[in-house]
Amino acid sequence: MFPQYIDSTYTNREDGRFLSTYGYVLSLLEKTKPQLAYNPHMSQPEFQNWKESVRKAMLELMKFPEVANQPGPIRLSSDQREGYILEKWEFYPLPGCASRFLVLKPQKRPDKCPAILCIPGSGRTKEGLAGEPGIFSEYTEDINSEHVTMALDYVKAGYIAVAVDNAGAGESADIEHYKMGSNYNYDIISRILLELGWSWLGYTSFLDMQVLKWMKAQNYIDTKHIIVSGFSLGTEPLMVLGVLDKDIFAFVYNDFLCHTQERAIVVTKPQKEGYRAFPNSIRHLIPSYWKYFNFPDVVASLSPRPIIFTEGGLDRDFELVKDAYKKDGAIDNIECHHYPKFENERNRLQINKLPKGLDTSTYLQKVNVDPSNHYFKSELVIPWINKIISKSK
Template sequence: MKRLLTLLGFLGCIAGSWAQDAVSQNYPVNHANRADGREISTYAIVHEMLKQTTPRCAYKEGMSKTEFKVWQNRLSNAMAGLMNFPEVKGQPAPKRIASEPRDGYTLEKWEFYPMPKAVGTFLVLRPDNAKKPLPAVLCIPGSGRTKEGLAGEPGVDAKFNENYKDPKVCMALDMVKAGYIAVAVDNAAAGETSDLERFKNGSNYDYDVVSRFLLEMGWHWLGYTSFLDMQVLQWMKQQPDIRKDRIVVSGFSLGTEPMMVLGALDKDIYAFVYNDFLCQTQERALVMTKPNANMRRPFPNSIRHLIPNYWHYFNFPDVAASLAPRPIIFTEGGLDRDFHLVQSAYRTSGKPHNVECHHYPKFADPANRKDVKALQEGMDAPTFFKSANVDPPSHYFKHELIMPWLKKVLGQ
């Protein structure tokens, strides 16, 4: 028995050493080494398919103003097709279900009815004693956040409480204290719209099962959550105390994705807050090929981000570029290459000063940043973030950048 245990221990060490050695290598995707260049690995084949995919609505420098507007409309139409919003008629108008005074503002809770058998909720924070219509901000949270946290309120369930008094969280509360009307929503399947998480998992929301249902029905999570947010946005335009020409959409982390969808589809939105890093999502999938200890190559994100055919049309910087000339602030960096693309679009639109780009403090000095035309394959997640100038521990609502910027672009 002792010899057997010793042998097993020896084999275990070999296996562990092999796995560690395997992870230390990049293991190139194309490794069949055939003379004809063909691959037998299905991963290698689909990786090559993606590499050969050229987005049809990618932004190209050198457009004239007329060509730029044609491109914007083409991208907007493509986005509408991908989001596949259902046409729903005959639903009741949104209804206020609660109103409570706070220090200097009123907190309201509203219900809306996006489709038969469905109800959603959102919060409205209105400054006291407003004498004229005000600018308003639609606040969309990140994946583990709630509308209550954005408003500086405890969650609808104790399991959903977050550090809601932290200025790095309470986006909507900052907005109302600055004199704007703030509207806060939940992401689909999060917070009040989640399922059984309140009994155990809390803010570790199960987006994936909901996403799977939607995908099986020919839709997807981003299309569904953007459809809900669009209903709230349309309601905002009808409020007499909100300036329809001064509505801002502010997205944090996951919330930047519906923010971009709304921006591409609705030309009435005045300005945008992009509180995350900007990246080429197609490239991110192509370069994260380093296997883990189990010899599985990673995928950069979960199926809640899956939008069939998205990469056939655009990447995130293309969509951000299409928002020109409307004011936008980026608060958490990325590659200068992608910022340059967006800045080029704003120059073409005639409003180069309407885009403001910031890097994480760790990468604020250009000497500390990667400045490359393309990232290389063989990365894991930490290597990708470092190569893309991302500092994950410093990912939060950048109120110190956003609030002065809003004051400037809203003319206060």
């Protein structure tokens, strides 16, 4: 029987030291208190200064390069669809680099129309978000399901939708379509970027930021009502963009909200092979991130801008975010939903401190996540967007 976890507050040595390297580094992680963790006791001036400190730290962590004299984006195609126009664009964010995005425009729209930047989850593509076949048949998703077609749902609701790929997926993938299909190898890209002092999230967020800047320059887009919508993995660049760009109007956070440092501390149950695995792949690794903050802290810094959560988490973490919105007098700007299985409060676990020694499945259960129902929840999101835009006019 494997030991379920190493208690990083205790060893069987009289001097309190760890012979196990894992035990020692886990104790370092557990003792790390993020410098910019949200503090509910901040005064209003301190709160506003804290938000600016979060922005500066995020800018430092993401390591966006300064790039000048690159060609402007060009439109590759424009095709009529039923009720909307589908455009394909290419842009040139870095020397030697080209990337692409899709724009879906309602056929009937005002002169200036609200727009939504759509960021997919792992294994998803901009084509899937737009309800289009993949660039290779192996990449085609279930494009007949509104659980997949985020951008298509938005344009049908009357909004401009701009869909991007995550770095390393879809058109930006390598050779996966020969055998791996949509099981994109994000990790090799992440490893190279990390060796170069960057990160997968820093790179993909930089690309998304260039698309966001392009959106803000289009005269047919209502720049006062640009929304960023992220599904699953896409919520991570959403948070980066939200912190760094104060012009974003609102956010759609379509995943569960979690405390990532805590997740690494408690998901320590050994694998059947006899070793402990980290709960996330290296595409999620941003060196020094936990020295500053965790996801609930970052999301709290987005206050007072409207945000909807569609897939729950621990009420403990939502209360932290809600407290930030209360500080700004904007509690009506946050809407929190749980998975249907946990929508009733009596069905949710109320945990302030998670136990150690969990496997991933047990962890997800304890934080009120129902993985089988993880999808883009247009039934919640579109009525909410209609409401907040109508309210702001």
